[in-house]
Amino acid sequence: MPGSEISIIVPTYNEAxxxxxxVGRLAAALPGLDWEVLFVDDNSPDGTADVVRAVSxxxxxxxxxxxxxxRGLAKASIQGLLSANGEVLCVMDGDGQHDPAVIESLIEPxxxxxADVVSAARRLSVGLDASVLAPVRTRLSLIGNRLSNLVLGxxxxxxxxxxxxxxxxxxxxxxxxxxxxxxxLLLDILSSDHKLRHREVxxxxxxxxHGESKLDSFVAWQFAxxxxxxxxNGIVPASLISFLIVGGSGVFVHLAVLYLALAATGxxxxxxxxxxxxxxxxxxxxNNRLTFRDRRLKGIRLASGYLKFLLVSSVGVLANVSFASFxxxxxxxxxxxxxxxxxxxxxxxxxxxxxxxxxx
Numbered sequence: 493m494p495g496s497e498i499s500i501i502v503p504t505y506n507e508a509x510x511x512x513x514x515v516g517r518l519a520a521a522l523p524g525l526d527w528e529v530l531f532v533d534d535n536s537p538d539g540t541a542d543v544v545r546a547v548s549x550x551x552x553x554x555x556x557x558x559x560x561x562x563r564g565l566a567k568a569s570i571q572g573l574l575s576a577n578g579e580v581l582c583v584m585d586g587d588g589q590h591d592p593a594v595i596e597s598l599i600e601p602x603x604x605x606x607a608d609v610v611s612a613a614r615r616l617s618v619g620l621d622a623s624v625l626a627p628v629r630t631r632l633s634l635i636g637n638r639l640s641n642l643v644l645g646x647x648x649x650x651x652x653x654x655x656x657x658x659x660x661x662x663x664x665x666x667x668x669x670x671x672x673x674x675x676x677l678l679l680d681i682l683s684s685d686h687k688l689r690h691r692e693v694x695x696x697x698x699x700x701x702h703g704e705s706k707l708d709s710f711v712a713w714q715f716a717x718x719x720x721x722x723x724x725n726g727i728v729p730a731s732l733i734s735f736l737i738v739g740g741s742g743v744f745v746h747l748a749v750l751y752l753a754l755a756a757t758g759x760x761x762x763x764x765x766x767x768x769x770x771x772x773x774x775x776x777x778x779n780n781r782l783t784f785r786d787r788r789l790k791g792i793r794l795a796s797g798y799l800k801f802l803l804v805s806s807v808g809v810l811a812n813v814s815f816a817s818f819x820x821x822x823x824x825x826x827x828x829x830x831x832x833x834x835x836x837x838x839x840x841x842x843x844x845x846x847x848x849x850x851x852x
Contacts, residue, residue, distance in 0.1 A: 504533045530557055541558050598655075598656065598693055671729075710782060717731075741775075749771070753766045
């Protein structure tokens with residue numbers, strides 16, 4: 493079976509036109525090596541999986557891993573890494589921006605047992621052509637790298653690169669502790685085990701062949717909450733941090749609707765009720781889009797999930813008031829402490845029950 497030496501993992505989504513060119517470039521860049529390439533496809537609607545199957549019939553070094561659920565770049569990469577045959581595992585993009593010719597430089601220190609992980613660092617400070625990486629993206633990458641180094645506690649030129657190679661035994665040692673940092677899997681690997689020997693190889697980021705960038709607002713949100721989670725050493729999960737931030741935004745929604753309704757109706761009770769409903773609705777929709785994106789509800793399930801979230805929230809309010817009152821009566825009659833205790837219980841209740849009932 494091909495690939496006992498090196499396995500290349502390429503997570504894909506709508507990359508049908510890039511498959512054959514990439515396989516050709518891999519063959520040209522890795523002569524004499526025993527390699528395989530695993531395309532891990534999240535059921536692309538453009539027929540990426542069909543193209544991979546067609547190529548695999550002509551070249552047994554090409555394999556397909558097709559996924560229908562739990563989508564995401566990091567999760568696709570992890571599944572590909574776990575499914576690979578090689579003693580050296582390499583992750584790269586399938587859009588042409590990662591040059592297969594760099595792979596030799598990545599795997600050489602691993603062969604010599606001089607490193608556990610070797611990553612390809614983009615030359616961001618040189619200034620990339622806008623057709624390769626837009627100036628805004630370049631600045632965001634530089635800022636993201638600086639923030640990532642705070643989490644890592646060491647100076648890494650480009651911890652956000654998606655192009656790296658790792659020894660199989662090193663990956664298996666950290667795999668159980670990996671989370672879902674969007675497309676920043678290298679950062680998660682390095683932060684999961686600070687003892688891993690890491691090297692970097694500078695490379696020139698290339699232009700995309702076909703398709704569109706997968707970076708969107710959700711990926712940025714996912715990365716931000718992941719960094720915050722890592723700053724707590726993972727004690728507070730990224731999903732809970734996202735839930736808390738969304739809950740905080742609900743306060744502003746509540747106040748905005750409250751004052752608008754007061755101006756329109758003059759009734760505080762009615763205005764307060766409308767504001768509370770608006771805040772709960774806002775929290776539900778944002779959590780559905782951000783916190784529980786991998787379990788996002790649609791159609792009739794969205795409606796039923798909303799009703800469940802209303803029920804969970806109403807029970808949370810009762811728990812909040814009851815626990816806050818108990819705390820106030822039994823711990824020094826300190827209103828501030830009692831209120832925080834009630835809010836904490838309410839938040840944890842809604843997070844735990846929502847993840848098990850609404851977005852199960």
